[in-house]
Amino acid sequence: MSILDFIGQKEVIGRFIDQFRSGMASHAYVLSGPPGIGKKTLARKMAQTLLCLEGPDSAPCGRCRGCRSFEAGLNTNFFQIVPETRSVLIDQVRVILDDITVRPAKGRKVYLIQEADRMTPQAQNCLLKTLEDPPPYAVIIMTAGNFESLLITIRSRVVHFRLSRYSDEEIRMILEKHGKASPEGDPAVVYSEGIPARALALSGNKDFVKTRELVLSYLFDDEKDMADLELNQYLSANREALADCLDILESAWRDAMLILCGKTGSLINSDKSDKLMEYAKKNSIQGLIEKIEELNGVRSQLRRHINHQLAVDLVTLALHK
Numbered sequence: 001m002s003i004l005d006f007i008g009q010k011e012v013i014g015r016f017i018d019q020f021r022s023g024m025a026s027h028a029y030v031l032s033g034p035p036g037i038g039k040k041t042l043a044r045k046m047a048q049t050l051l052c053l054e055g056p057d058s059a060p061c062g063r064c065r066g067c068r069s070f071e072a073g074l075n076t077n078f079f080q081i082v083p084e085t086r087s088v089l090i091d092q093v094r095v096i097l098d099d100i101t102v103r104p105a106k107g108r109k110v111y112l113i114q115e116a117d118r119m120t121p122q123a124q125n126c127l128l129k130t131l132e133d134p135p136p137y138a139v140i141i142m143t144a145g146n147f148e149s150l151l152i153t154i155r156s157r158v159v160h161f162r163l164s165r166y167s168d169e170e171i172r173m174i175l176e177k178h179g180k181a182s183p184e185g186d187p188a189v190v191y192s193e194g195i196p197a198r199a200l201a202l203s204g205n206k207d208f209v210k211t212r213e214l215v216l217s218y219l220f221d222d223e224k225d226m227a228d229l230e231l232n233q234y235l236s237a238n239r240e241a242l243a244d245c246l247d248i249l250e251s252a253w254r255d256a257m258l259i260l261c262g263k264t265g266s267l268i269n270s271d272k273s274d275k276l277m278e279y280a281k282k283n284s285i286q287g288l289i290e291k292i293e294e295l296n297g298v299r300s301q302l303r304r305h306i307n308h309q310l311a312v313d314l315v316t317l318a319l320h321k
């Protein structure tokens with residue numbers, strides 16, 4: 001599959017191909033976006049296009065030595081740097097600087113730096129020298145969760161492509177490409193929030209379906225005390241389920257807010273709309289906002305590694321209010 005068959009990101013790909021075909025390809029790109037959006041996958045498609053030895057109008061041709069060796073993982077003009085520790089270190093960037101001065105026998109050289117926002121400031125400054133005066137045959141592609149974490153001197157010397165979330169239709173196409181059927185109202189699509197890796201992880205995930213049924217039936221149940229212990233124990237025993245529970249609750253509370261605003265056309269949990277209507281009537285917009293804020297508080301505490309059981313207790317407590 002070439003960049004031209006890539007599902008989604010049409011605007012970014014269109015800009016890249018237009019620049020490339022008119023001989024205006026940049027020497028440095030940064031692809032940014034949330035985890036799982038497909039930065040590395042698209043970066044590799046861009047690299048393959050740049051390394052094709054045919055004319056720009058037919059690249060990537062899929063037939064030339066450049067294309068075939070790339071697909072086999074053997075293209076010696078393609079280099080990847082992956083963080084080895086929490087940071088991308090200056091020594092890793094120096095490998096590029098040593099290699100980039102050696103002209104390829106034919107075509108271009110492409111360097112992919114993954115998670116470039118994890119480069120130390122020293123590593124970024126080291127790379128900057130190359131970005132200021134790159135050899136004409138070299139292209140550096142970087143991926144970054146947060147573009148703004150890069151030094152402004154780097155940011156000003158690259159073409160920045162911010163990847164956007166995928167439509168439900170595109171997510172469905174991606175699932176199908178991976179051999180996963182996606183029926184109407186598939187939770188994998190609605191809960192993916194437009195992020196392919198999330199949709200792929202949720203698709204056919206029976207644990208997620210179970211967590212959702214449990215959390216929503218608990219939420220809609222007026223006699224919570226009986227089910228309290230069951231939910232608490234389930235979340236205590238399942239680390240994954242707690243993160244899913246937070247997403248499910250947030251989706252339900254957002255749906256309830258939409259109902260109170262009279263907008264029922266785009267509910268995430270549309271299969272539970274009757275129960276949601278009833279639930280929404282018992283709540284106020286302000287109350288729902290406060291609940292979502294409490295959830296976000298638990299999320300940020302989880303990122304700071306609070307005790308799992310304590311987080312479970314906080315979530316069940318928030319549910320009671």
Ligand SMILES: [Zn+2]
Pocket residue numbers: 051052053054059060061062063064065066067068
């Ligand atoms: Zn080719």
